[in-house]
Amino acid sequence: MEETGEVTRLLSEMNGDSKTAGRLLPIVYGELRRVAAGMMRRERPGHTLQPTAVVHEAYMRLMAGTHPRPENRAHFFALAARAMRQVLVDHARRKLAEKRGGEVHPRVELEDQFALTAQQSEEVLAIHEALEQLQELDSRQSSIVEMHYFAGNGVEEIATALGTSDRTVKRELQSARLFLKKQLEGKDVRLP
Numbered sequence: 001m002e003e004t005g006e007v008t009r010l011l012s013e014m015n016g017d018s019k020t021a022g023r024l025l026p027i028v029y030g031e032l033r034r035v036a037a038g039m040m041r042r043e044r045p046g047h048t049l050q051p052t053a054v055v056h057e058a059y060m061r062l063m064a065g066t067h068p069r070p071e072n073r074a075h076f077f078a079l080a081a082r083a084m085r086q087v088l089v090d091h092a093r094r095k096l097a098e099k100r101g102g103e104v105h106p107r108v109e110l111e112d113q114f115a116l117t118a119q120q121s122e123e124v125l126a127i128h129e130a131l132e133q134l135q136e137l138d139s140r141q142s143s144i145v146e147m148h149y150f151a152g153n154g155v156e157e158i159a160t161a162l163g164t165s166d167r168t169v170k171r172e173l174q175s176a177r178l179f180l181k182k183q184l185e186g187k188d189v190r191l192p
Contacts, residue, residue, distance in 0.1 A: 001140070006027060007024065007027055007028060007072075007073040007076065008072045008073055010023055010027070011024070011069075011070050011071070011072065011073075011076055013044075014069075018063075021063045025059065028076070028077075028080075029055070031077065031152075032055045032058070032059065032077075032080055033051055033052065033055050034080055034146060034152065035053040035080065035084065035150065035151055035152050036051035036055045036058075036084055037050075037051045038152060039054070039084060039085075039088070039150065040053075054084050054087050054088065055084070057083075057087045058083035058084040058086075058087050059080070059083075061083045061086070062076075062079060062080060062083050071161075072161060074147065074151075074153055074157045074158065074160065074161035075161050077147070077151040077152070077153060078143060078146055078147040078151050078153065078161070080151065081146050081147070081150030081151035081152075082146050082150070084150065085128065085131075085146070085150055087125050087130045088128075089124055089125060090123075092124040092125050092128075093121070093125065096122065096125070097177045097180055101125050122187075123187075123188075126184060126187045127180075127184070129183075130179075130180050130183035131145065131146070131180070132181055132183055133183060134176060134180065134183075137179070138172075138176070140162065140172060141172045141173075141175060141176040141179070142176070143162070143168065144158055144162070144169055145173070145176045145177075145180070146171050147161065148173055155169045155170055155173070
């Protein structure tokens with residue numbers, strides 16, 4: 001648990017300080033890579049997404065200060081998972097725009113590292129849209145889903161980060177999963 005304390009300490013010291021961000025990256029990199037690889041494993045076979053590129057782009061977005069300031073390790077990884085998901089969503093949108101001949105706005109500098117099929121792009125967007133709908137209805141459930149499925153946080157860690165009980169997290173997670181399944185019905189998309 002020493003790493004957990006160090007991550008939280010560095011996060012509390014960070015105020016746009018690139019030196020602190022530089023000290024944080026080596027500590028969290030392995031875990032971020034594991035989260036990204038987990039996201040990639042949930043994709044259909046044949047994709048060529050690179051977890052390293054997803055991690056780097058998400059970390060750059062996190063450090064750019066457009067996300068809320070993380071309060072602790074669990075919150076940091078929840079925000080990182082959200083940033084990774086947004087990297088995938090942005091890429092999926094660009095891929096579908098290219099497919100349909102629409103205007104493409106380059107955003108991700110690591111574009112050549114990504115390759116999604118049109119079907120994978122549609123799946124990423126379907127899951128994203130379902131999570132956005134959940135966010136509108138219940139932001140806590142949406143956060144729990146992101147922390148659990150995308151950041152890989154356990155029930156206890158989520159409960160601690162959100163200041164609630166394990167039982168509440170389990171109940172909210174089950175409810176959110178049912179909502180997402182209903183939203184994805186008929187779209188040939190499986191939940192992570």
